[in-house]
Amino acid sequence: MSYLVISELQKHYDSYHALRGINLNIKEGEFIVFVGPSGCGKSTLLRTIAGLESSSGGTIELDGKDITEVASSKRDLAMVFQSYALYPHMTVADNLSFALRLAKVPDAEIQEKVRSVSASLQLDPLLDRKPKELSGGQRQRVAIGRAIVRQPKVFLFDEPLSNLDAALRVQMRLELARLHKKLGTTMVYVTHDQIEAMTLADRVVILNAGQIEQVGTPLELYRQPNSRFVAEFIGTPKMNLIPVDNFAVQGDQLSLNLLDSSLSFPANRLAGPLPKAIVMGIRPEHLSLVEENGDFTGRVELVEHLGSEAYAHIQLGNNQTIILKASARSTLQDGDLVHIKVDSSEVILFNESDRVISVIAEEAGND
Amino acid sequence: MKRSITRLLMAPSVIMLLVWMIVPLSMTIYFSTIRYNLLYPGQNNFVGLMNFEFFITDPGFITAVANTLILLLSALIITVVLGVMLSALIDKPFFGRGIVRVLLISPFFIMPTVNALIWKNMMMNPVYGIFAWISQSLGLQPIDWLGTYPLMSVIIMVSWQWLPFAILVFVTALQSQDTEQKEAAQMDGATGWHIFRYLTIPHLARPIAVVVMIETIFLLAVFAEIFVSTGGGPGYASTNLAYLIYNQALLQYDVGVASAGGLFAVLLANIVAFFLIRAVGKNLTV
Secondary structure, eight states, X not given: OEEXXXXXXXXXXXXXXXXXXXXXXXXXXXXXXXEOSTTSSHHHHHHHHHTSSOOSEEEEEETTEEOTTSOGGGXXXXXXXXXXXXXXXXXXXXXXXXHHHHTTOOHHHHHHHHHHHHHHTTOGGGTTSOGGGSOHHHHHXXXXXXXXXXXXXXXXXXXXXXXXXXXXXXXXXXXXXXXXXXXXXXXEEEESOHHHHHHHOSEEEEEETTEEEEEEOHHHHHHSOSBHHHHHHSSSSOOEEEEOSEEEEXXXXXXXXXXXXXXXXXXXXXXXXXXXXXXXXXXXGGEEEESSSXXXXXXXXXXXXXXXXEEEEEEOGGXXXXXXXXXXXXXXXXXXXXXXXXXXXXOEEEOTTSBEEOEEOOOTTOO | OHHHHHHHHHHHHHHHHHHHHHHHHHHHHHHHTBOXXXXXXXXXXXXXXXXXXXXXXXXXXXXXHHHHHHHHHHHHHHHHHHHHHHHHHTTSOOTTHHHHHHHHHGGGGSOHHHHHHIIIIIISOTTTOHHHHHHHHXXXXXXXXXXXXXXXXXXXXXXXXXXXXXXXXXXXXXXXXXXXXXXXXXHTTOOHHHHIIIIIHHHTHHHHHHXXXXXXXXXXXXXXXXXXXXXXXXXXXXXXXXXXXXXXXXISOBHHHHHHHHHHHHHHHHHHHHHHHHHHHHHHOO
């Protein structure tokens, strides 16, 4: 049963088409992350859900009720802003209780709610302080607390961690994940950071140029990207993309010629018509070093040691560089000549319009 | 060594500023303690505090102090309240906002003398004035503003003059208000009034204090408007301290008493400023 249903949502600014027909069903209790490059419309989408931007077309339904035209104050949503947007002239306690006081909730109940929220977010010693006397992480917690205290139907987060330093960001990410487990409330979260998207989300929505590129669990997106955009966007370092010079289907083999070697895959047929061109995608961890008989040969340009692992940037012929994940104890040196083996079961192929090519590999005799 | 050089280099400007302030002040203090009437030259003997006594027991004194305070407070209230309301009103974008803003600011560019003449002859004149014309077209008796309500007329002129200053300061302050805070309040269920009351007014606390402080300095010394329009009258009805001092010095040629009045005005300004700033500072920073 879908809880928050967005259908055919459009948003036009004067001359700019920010959202081009968004369709999305969000289940109750889900943690949904909108991710995409800047300008892709993810914040606009969130703000339209919040009611801070009016939609130019389409509908938004929450819990079976059409809220497209409802004022944001009546939508029963809470939002955490990038700048936290705490009320600077009020103490932390007043910030937390502001919405409840406006709603004329009885004093005793307000105090009870504020106390329980401040206890769960460790805000107790800060209740009498003003926002400017708090550190970034504390402000962040107050902003989250202000959202929680109202017990809204959906939490909206607009890049809430982007103003924090790296260490604090990791910590707050964990706290958010914990909070979602505890509250079980639906959360919609906007970020440009794919690590936040991967670690927090039940499902990730990848947006590009005002449209949804793909929706799926983090692992689905990582393993089965629909398009070259998703494949490149998810994963650090990026997926290696190598243009294929030419290809042929011979019996149950699809063979690709690229650079100075050829690869073949067990594939009876391609789903859909034959593509005009193919780009091969392979993630750094699906390449391995071999003594001989590798698929490619290249020269190590640079090795990045990250402690737990190392990434080797390898220059193949034709000015093509690929990244390979090596073990931490790798003794690779700049300038080494290496042989690389491709794990062909992990290869992803894209056609000329950057969509993924589904290769149907049927077992022999099945047909 | 190093410190003495910095002091040496700073000395000229510091001394310059000090002289600029000290000389007029000490001369005023000196004049206030001697008999110094331009009609009796050469009889400048020391008289102690007699000039102060003369000034304070002047028949116009109590009225002048009261008028000064009434003028100050009324103009402050009018400019701050109207200023906040108007600037909040023109904060949201609308067609022709630029022109409206320029029109709202423009009275500030008009010099006080001209301002007073415009109000006296074009607006408040019981025969030719626009107010008179309005009254007549409604079938009412035109009011002789300057004759009947002299102090109120001056207050209107001065407020018209200073409202643009308040608007200018408040509009700039409103532009620096964080939109995300307003959006957050909106999400929290706040209405436009709630946002105005709980976010905008506290945000304007400091600008309001600035406006009150600066306007206090100038409003305590309103002179041109009174001089041009009512001439302090009828009687002492629209005489304030500045006008009373002028009256002593240049109409009665008594520089000594005028100096004493000047010193009293300095004292009054300090007292008023002290209380106003404290009151504003306390009440608005919620």
